[in-house]
Amino acid sequence: MEISDPVPKLLLQLISSAFQRCRLSEDLCRLSLLLHHQSTGNDPPITSISIADTGIGCNLVEFQDLRYPRELNGPKIWDGLLSVKTTCFSDDEVFCYHINLDEYISNKRIKRQPSQPKNGAKFSGTEVSLTVFGSMDALVAPIISFFQKMLVLQLPNVTMDLVVKQGDSPSTQNQYVFVVNADKTPCFTASNLERLKSGLEDYVLRHGNCLDIMCEQCFSHREHLKVGSGIACPEENRKRPGRTMEVVIVISDLLETTRHCSRSCEGKTEVLYFDNFSPSPIPQVALSALKKIDWKSYGLILASVNDQEGHVFLEWENFPSYVQIQIALHWYHNKYPTRQKTEPGINLVKKGIKSALDDLKTKHEGFLLSSHARKICSYVPDLARSLAGLIFSSTDMDFQGDCLSVLGFQPQEVEREAVEDYIQRKIVTVIGMNESKPQEAAPLLFFEAGSETQYFDDEEIESEYYSSFLLE
Amino acid sequence: MEISDPVPKLLLQLISSAFQRCRLSEDLCRLSLLLHHQSTGNDPPITSISIADTGIGCNLVEFQDLRYPRELNGPKIWDGLLSVKTTCFSDDEVFCYHINLDEYISNKRIKRQPSQPKNGAKFSGTEVSLTVFGSMDALVAPIISFFQKMLVLQLPNVTMDLVVKQGDSPSTQNQYVFVVNADKTPCFTASNLERLKSGLEDYVLRHGNCLDIMCEQCFSHREHLKVGSGIACPEENRKRPGRTMEVVIVISDLLETTRHCSRSCEGKTEVLYFDNFSPSPIPQVALSALKKIDWKSYGLILASVNDQEGHVFLEWENFPSYVQIQIALHWYHNKYPTRQKTEPGINLVKKGIKSALDDLKTKHEGFLLSSHARKICSYVPDLARSLAGLIFSSTDMDFQGDCLSVLGFQPQEVEREAVEDYIQRKIVTVIGMNESKPQEAAPLLFFEAGSETQYFDDEEIESEYYSSFLLE
Amino acid sequence: MEEEASMKFFSDQNTSYADILPPHEARARIEVSVLNLLRVLNSTDPAISDLSLINRKRSNSCVNKGILTDVSYIFLSTSFTKSSLTNAKTAKAFVRVWKVMEMCFQILLQGKRVTQRELFYKLLCDSPDYFSSQLEVNRSVQDVVALLRCSRFSLGIMASTRGLVAGRLSLQEPGKEAVDCSACGSSGFPISGDLNLLDNTIITSDARYIILVEKHAIFHRLVEDRVFNHIPCVFVTAKGYPDIATRFFLHRMSITFPHLPILALVDWNPAGLAILCTFKFGSVGMGLEAYRYACNVKWIGLRGDDLNLIPQESLVPLKPKDSQIAKSLLSSKILQENYREELSLMIETGKRAEIEALYCHGYNYLGKYIATKIVQGKYI
Amino acid sequence: MEGKFQISDTTNLLRKIKDFTRSIVEDLAEGKSPEISINRFRNYCNDPEADCFCSSDEPKGREILTLRKTSQTYRIDMLLRVLLIVQQLLQENRHGSKRDIYYMHPSAFKAQSVVDRAIADICILFQCSRYNLNVVSVGNGLVMGWLKFKEAGRKFDCLSSLNTAFPVPVLVEEVEDVVSLAEYILVVEKETVFQRLANDMFCKTNRCIVVTGRGYPDVSTRRFLRLLMEKLQLPVHCLVDCDPYGFEILATYRFGSMQMAYDIESLRAPEMKWLGAFPSDSEIYGVPQQCLLPLTEEDKKRTEAMLLRCYLKREMPQWRLELETMLKRGVKFEIEALSVHSLSFLSEVYIPSKIRSESLPVTNLI
Ligand SMILES: [Mg+2]
Ligand SMILES: [Mg+2]
Secondary structure, three states: OEOOHHHHHHHHHHHHHHHHHHOOOOOOEEEEEEEEOOOOOOOOOOOEEEEEEEEOOOHHHHHHHEEEEEEOOOOOOOOOEEEEEOOOOOOOEEEEEEEEEEOHHHHHHEEEEEEEEOOOOOOEEEEEEEEEOOHHHHHHHHHHHHHHHHHOOOOOEEEEEEEEEEEEOHHHEEEEEEEEHHHHHOOOOOOHHHHHHHHHHHHHHOOOOOOOOOOOOOOHHHHHOOEEEEEEEOOHHHHOOOOEEEEEEEEEEEEEEEEEOOOOOOEEEEEEEEEEOOEEEOHHHHHOOOOHHHHHHOOOOOOEEEEOOEEEEEEEEEOOOOOOEEEEEEEEEEOOOOOOOOOHHHHHHHHHHHHHHHHHHHOOOOOOHHHHHHHHHHEEEEEEEEHHHHHOOOOOHHHHEEEEEHHHHHHHHOOOOHHHHHHHHHHHHHHHHHHHHHOOOEOOOOOOOOOOEEOOOOOOOOOOOOHHHOOO | OOOOHHHHHHHHHHHHHHHHHOOOOOOEEEEEEEEEEEOOOOHHHHHHHHEEEEEEEEEEEEHOOOOOOOOOOOOOOOOOOOEEEEEOOOOEEEEEEEEEEEOOOOOHHHHEEEEOOOOOOOOOOEEEEEEEEEHHHHHHHHHHHHHHHHHHHOOOOOEEEEEEEEEEOHHHEEEEEOOOOOOOOOOOOOOOOHHHHHHHHHHHHHHOOOOOOOOOOOOOHHOOOEEEEEEOOOOOHHOOEEEEEEEEEEEEOHHHHHHHOOOOOOEEEEEEEEEEEOOOOOHHHHHHHHHHHOOHHHHHEEEEEEEEEEEEEEEOOOOOOOOOEEEEEEEEEEEOOOOOOOOOHHHHHHHHHHHHHHHHHOOOOOOOOOOOHHHHOOOOOHHHHHHHHHHHHHHHHHHHHHHHHHHOOOOOOOOOHHHHHHHHHHHOOOOOHHOOOOOOOOOOOOOOOOOOOOOOOOOOOOOOOOOOOOOO | HHHHHHHEEEEEEEEHHHHHHHOOHHHHHHHHHHHHHHHHOOOOOOOEEEEEEEOOOHEEEEEEOOOOOOOEEEEEEOOOOEEEOOOOOOHHHHHHHHHHHHHHHHHHHOOOOHHHHHHHHHHHHHHHHHHHHEEEEEEEEEEEHHHEEEEHHHHHHHOOOOOOOEOOOEEEOOOOOOOEEOOOOOOOOOOOHHHHHHHHEEEEEOOOOOOEEEHHHHHHHHHHHHHHOOOOOEEEEEOOOHHHHHHHHHHHHHHOOOOOOOEEEEEOOHHHHHHHHHHHOOOOHHHHHHHHHOEEEEEOOHHHHHHHHHHHHHOEEOOOHHHHHHHHHHHEEEEEEEHHHHHHHHHHHHHOOOOHHHHHHHOHHHHHHHHHHHHOOOOO | OOOOOOOOOOOHHHHHHEEEEEHHHHHHHHHHHOOOOEEOOOOOOOOOOOOOOOOOOOOOOEEOOOOOOHHHHHHHHHHHHHHHHHHHHHHHHHEEOHHHHHOOOOHOOOOHHHHHHHHHHHHHHOOOOOOHEOOOOOOOEEEEOOOEEEEEEEEHHHHHHHHOOOEOOOOOHHEEEEEOOOOOOEEEOOOHHHHHHHOOOOOOOOOEEEEEEOOOOOOHHHHHHHHHHHHOOOOOOEOEEEEEHHHHHHHHHHHHHOOOOOHHOOOOOOOOEEEEOOOOOHOOOOOOOHHHHEOOEEEHHHHHHHHHHHHHHHHOOHHHHHHHHHHHHOEEEHHHHHHHHOHHEEEEEEHHHHHHHOOOOOOOHH
């Protein structure tokens, strides 16, 4: 018998709470999870679970909302009893409670147990433990995945580890450590968004944080990643500031040689969602937002949005499979903890995503262009060639010199190719800029005080040379 | 009560016989018809009829074929009794008979009456008389018409008159005299055909011999009439000669001023038929022949043939209504009388008519041309103008003189128009001749150059202006 | 508003025209275009300059009714159409303009001229993605003309001309002997397509009239008969609708000899009148290049008055195309009343007559006809 | 003597016209239908294997026009109408064009082709060329180069301006005093190529005379070319597009046209050589792929029809082979396609090298 779904969900909630307690601490903290399978003699087997953190100590209110994870049909796998020990820095003792989640009457839920003295030691922390029937095989993967995602937030003061013990022999013990790579990560003073960007980059480079180091088979340089980020705040922030939607998008070219790396998403885009510094299933509203983004204006054609129990993947119609897009959304309130759970509005999510896309576009010319702009860009090499041709074929050296200096080249050092390249890049940049900027009229090649100006179309009089008076 | 149809028919037969007896006489003869309406007191009224001729005297065989004119329903209007007095030149007495047409048994039909002595007088003649009940109003018109048609044959030795008496007062007596206009008509030696031509001309000019003299309102000149005639003899004439079909056709333009003369036939063509020197209903075979003539080859399109109890009218589709066509057919045996009544064959009739039409064509150039020839003729004025132009514009006076004298003009008297006219007429004549002559095989002595497509015109393709800058 | 509109008619400010430039000046304009583009492109507020092309639509055409002069003309005003690289509709045309400019620049550098067909092939091989038909090339050339305001000829493109001249005229091209146009045969002297050359040709004449002939064959007849010996005149024909060179030449004549009346002998049909009007008023189709060549052309024949000279059979029914042309002519604001009347007469009678119809009076009649008309002052 | 059209002087022709008129008048006066015998000519048949007489100048049959058939009567009518005009032209010693004649009676003639046919009939009837009738046409042709001549006493001095186009003279028969220092005559199909050569100053570096008929050559251009050939005895080379239309033009210069078959001897250029463009030139000179256009169905039909012409098989089998090659390859190209790489390719490379190789016996076949 395995421990079935409801339990992991409860566990993730407990871990998340522990993580928050660490996060809010100003010191380095540790979050340890122990899964101990006491297989010896017992049938059904018993797994004891302990979640210990060195965070700021817990508030019993946190447990108020926990519900007993009920299996509709099936044997009872847990008695519903959480054993909680917690102490704040300023406390003199460690408080102990038994919390029976199977108890409906709330004031009967929590039973105070005798406290343990701290003996003057100054520390804070919490340990929550429980014992369930069944093997823990189904528990390990979601917990690892949770920790891996947690790392994306790159909170530098929290180290996480998971110990899985089979029986009592130390040889059957596995330990997983989840720690932010300190030398590569932003310092403590970095903003949440900066950390998220860095975290998502790492996440991509390490194949979803599965690896300890960057996968060099897939990515040769960190610089090959294109990262864009955006922030969106709700309108009412003016009155009650603090809520923020942060979006980071990382686009990476897989190396030619390892395009078919088994760990890649095959061109699918994983969307990570964090709700108040905690990995979270994506809410419906964000899902809708993802569907409603005008991807086409970024040259993307969305094929489908697959929601596999909170794990969301976007599929594209027109993107080469070796290009990977990774999206992370983080919705949080600066003043944590707040008990009031909120959801972002759909426009807020869209705004955040678009702002991240626009950021990408701005930073990378010719990137994420709409199909219209890409079509225009396809003309650019030709145009650049003609312009360079005009410059270099001219016999008027002054003119050539003027052109080159306008473009910032030194006359002596100039190769035609470089000029052509430069013009091409410039034009592409302008095309990209035009896309994101609200259209404002471009200047005319010759400054003229024309009367009405309109875009021409095919209606114009046919350019027959020997045309008659009648064409008037 | 009127004397109804059957009686006139019998009367016309009797008159016809009397006419033949006159015709065969070599002297001048007279044929008198007296209709006497004895209205006084009697009811129903009685009309006594007498047909007297000074011809050669009759042969009783003539009466053999007469039948009592029976009315199917209606009162008996006649007792069937003919009273006949006749004598030949060589007879000493006038023989009298009563012939009862109502008697079927033929040898009971004729009852000899006492003869009357001639007292040595030398004369010949016959008088047939009968008495019928009823008024004679319906009798007069057909009899007059009969006599008028009779005149068409223009037998110069027979004078016909009709006296119609109402009661005994001379003031109520009308006399009609039908006499061939001696000074205009051919002499005795003229052929039957000549007389028929002349007679039909008169018939037309006098509006169907209704007038005593030519109607000058309709016809200004006799010369305006175009007359054609034709004779056709049956093949077997070689063995038993004598039977002849003679056809005369008169075509007349009515004067512009009186195109709508009430007496004209409005463009319809009356066909007169004579059988052995006697007006006769047209036989079926002649009717068929009329329908089968290839009128189109004479430029005529036959619309319909109307047979109104023996009076046949042809209607044309394409003939102007002021042009009148009159046709007379005469089928006879030279050796008259012959008891054997014959009918002409259809081809004979056709042959006769065609020969008359061809006669017209020959005599009148450009007349009765087929639509094909008329189309050809439409080029004639042009041709003539060009030829005259070639002659008159030439600066070579000798040449001009040559041409004019070839055409029969005296150089000094020549006007270009006259020459042009003359040439025109000449060409039309040639075209008409070409028509009647059997077509020779087209003189094409070349082999075709094959039907390859010709793409280009050799000439300045100055078709409206080039409007393209393409210099090609 | 009204006043402002009328003001425009009397100033040259609002007309757009194409200059005839020597090669180095045309090249300079192209160079300025490149520099302007680069400047804006590499500025602090970078942009891709739009090309402002003179609007070649009918709606941008104006009529100059000569009040102070006898010359009326049609011209393009200064309304623009914009060709922009960032506009999907115009992007390709934008690139084409530069491609054509580049090609013309090369040609000018070589001191050569090309035909439009050659230009087409060059562009077809150089940039097949942009040019697939002659039409696209022609249009782009027009765009370049509208952008640079210089004539097609100045861009190094040869113009073919069908124009001929003959009569009492002497032409001396720079560095050559003078040509006596009364002695150059019935085929006449061809008007060069080289506008610079035409501009620099010395023209002398003792003629008293310039006679514009619609048809080549009529021109030939008049010259063969040496009609200019009897009527001191110069004959000009464009063999139909005029090309720019012929109009340019006629205009030069009218400037050089301002007192010579220009009399047009055209068919009595709407197309004939249209040809006359093209000489007289110009056409929007020639756009920027030719409005300045409008001449005060008078209509000498054929006209409605002459119908009694023509046999009935030489009058041919108007064809549908004629009616179409007539309709279009009538809708023109510039057409003067007595021309309108002639047109209406054509429509009313439903007939047209060719000049050749006068030959029914003999082949030498044409000269007499023209002389009579001139003597009687019968031209409108 | 037989079949050759002798150039008859005006008097002679006028006399013939008068004889003709007189004979018609006589026939009519006698009530006879006039019969006008018109010979038929052709310059080729469509059976390349045939043992035909197409190469001879003899008539290939004749028709007799009478007043029996509507169509023939119409033809006589038109013939006489035109003849009247011709007689006037001759008497007044003026020239008129076929267009002039047509326009004199447009409603009677109905179409230019009617006049054309009447003129052809008259030429055949009187065994003369069209210009003998004083019917001339204002040609479209142009000429430049090493040439000087007089037309009806007026001087044409092409030498004075070697690269200027002169119109081909209208009165070709009155051309005299032809003087030339040229080594050859180059006939080009198109005005564009002519202009190219002018622009390249081709005649400055090459001693030649360049002629173009501006597309399908008209009678004056062909007649003028023939006259130059006769007077100057120069080799003639022809440069046309490599397409069926170009070939048709070439064949028209070389063999004359079917329409004017009756007067072929004064119009064709019998020694003309085909300079190009040949189908194989596209490879030899690297014509870019996009300049090669596929033959249309119409093109193919045309080409197939031309391949049947007996004169090709008989006289120019190598031309025929080239034409077959074109059909096989299924592509055509214009002369301009040769010069995409360099504008002066034609004048500096292509034409000179072709003309040089002409003198070599091997390639002299074409
Ligand atoms: Mg016209
Ligand atoms: Mg061609």
